[in-house]
Amino acid sequence: MATIIGAQIPNLPWQDKPEAFPYPVWRFDGNPIITRDNLFFANSIFNSAVVPFGGKFAGVFRVDTRTRDQILVAGFSDDGVRWTLDGKKLFEGYDPRLCEIDGAYYLTWVKLTPHGTVIGVAGTKDFVSWTEYEDACYPVARNGVLFPRRINGEYVLLIRPCDRGHTPYGDIFLLHSKDLTYWGKPRFVMAPQKNWEMTKVGAGPTPIETDRYWLMLYHGVLTSCNGFTYSMGAALLDKEEPWKVLHRADSFLLAPHELYECVGDVPNVVFPCAALADSRSGRIAVYYGAADTAVALAFTTVDDVIDYVLAHDCAGNVD
Ligand code: BMA
Numbered sequence: 001m002a003t004i005i006g007a008q009i010p011n012l013p014w015q016d017k018p019e020a021f022p023y024p025v026w027r028f029d030g031n032p033i034i035t036r037d038n039l040f041f042a043n044s045i046f047n048s049a050v051v052p053f054g055g056k057f058a059g060v061f062r063v064d065t066r067t068r069d070q071i072l073v074a075g076f077s078d079d080g081v082r083w084t085l086d087g088k089k090l091f092e093g094y095d096p097r098l099c100e101i102d103g104a105y106y107l108t109w110v111k112l113t114p115h116g117t118v119i120g121v122a123g124t125k126d127f128v129s130w131t132e133y134e135d136a137c138y139p140v141a142r143n144g145v146l147f148p149r150r151i152n153g154e155y156v157l158l159i160r161p162c163d164r165g166h167t168p169y170g171d172i173f174l175l176h177s178k179d180l181t182y183w184g185k186p187r188f189v190m191a192p193q194k195n196w197e198m199t200k201v202g203a204g205p206t207p208i209e210t211d212r213y214w215l216m217l218y219h220g221v222l223t224s225c226n227g228f229t230y231s232m233g234a235a236l237l238d239k240e241e242p243w244k245v246l247h248r249a250d251s252f253l254l255a256p257h258e259l260y261e262c263v264g265d266v267p268n269v270v271f272p273c274a275a276l277a278d279s280r281s282g283r284i285a286v287y288y289g290a291a292d293t294a295v296a297l298a299f300t301t302v303d304d305v306i307d308y309v310l311a312h313d314c315a316g317n318v319d
Contacts, residue, residue: 004279005209012278013080024308025300032294046289049098049274060096070094099148099206108144116164119144143202158203170200187243205275230269231255250314264291
């Protein structure tokens with residue numbers, strides 16, 4: 001039995017695992033939960049981040065507009081399923097991640113610069129006024145994901161260095177900072193290992209702290225004759241030295257199988273950007289972008305994921 005270390009979220013969105021379902025992650029039967037119809041000026045709303053906020057939920061959503069600009073907007077929800085999105089642009093860029101550290105909410109995202117993408121960092125207490133920090137690295141990087149607390153006194157940020165295009169490679173690294181301004185002490189975390197992730201890997205939601213490991217959900221990309229296929233995998237990282245991958249599952253936990261994951265602006269994409277984790281029940285709700293078009297929801301528990309990773313471990317470590 002594993003334990004989640006973190007907040008209790010009694011109103012976490014939830015559906016029980018279907019009878020005799022053989023896999024560790026199952027989809028919400030009302031998917032997709034957010035479509036382009038949630039904002040009149042949206043071409044698509046997808047890879048997005050959510051957190052518990054004042055007993056309800058808040059989020060930052062990736063909107064590709066009808067002029068095909070990539071912007072982030074805030075959104076709010078009572079139940080984590082039905083969302084009201086704000087039409088106001090917070091930042092330019094895409095693929096937001098959110099986490100709470102010491103009562104403040106931090107946003108990291110793929111920020112656009114003339115020289116390529118960097119990891120933008122900003123903080124808020126109310127999702128209305130934001131303070132932007134220095135960029136966390138110089139171009140070119142994506143998939144910047146903060147750990148939800150300081151580790152040995154330092155903020156820790158997962159990143160995925162890349163090129164200016166659709167990047168046919170990619171390993172996960174991490175950086176340390178004492179002040180969210182100066183980032184350094186880079187460490188290699190992991191590279192692709194199995195066929196389903198062979199092109200590149202990138203961190204997904206804010207890592208979930210458990211009693212023994214950091215649970216890192218991530219995306220892995222396969223190149224087929226039809227282009228990229230994005231799936232979700234899971235790895236268990238050392239608590240004190242989170243660049244050490246102690247265990248990782250040899251297969252994906254969620255891949256594009258449903259129509260809304262296979263058909264859209266970019267077909268065959270499951271791109272997890274957020275997870276809500278309830279420390280009391282061990283339940284986890286994962287928010288993921290579907291086919292670069294909509295936001296969908298899936299469920300698991302800390303035991304389902306960790307048991308699966310340990311039973312399908314390809315990391316080659318014993319702890
Ligand atoms: C990546 C990012 C993601 C997107 C994915 C598939 O490079 O741009 O936002 O979901 O490609 O198009």
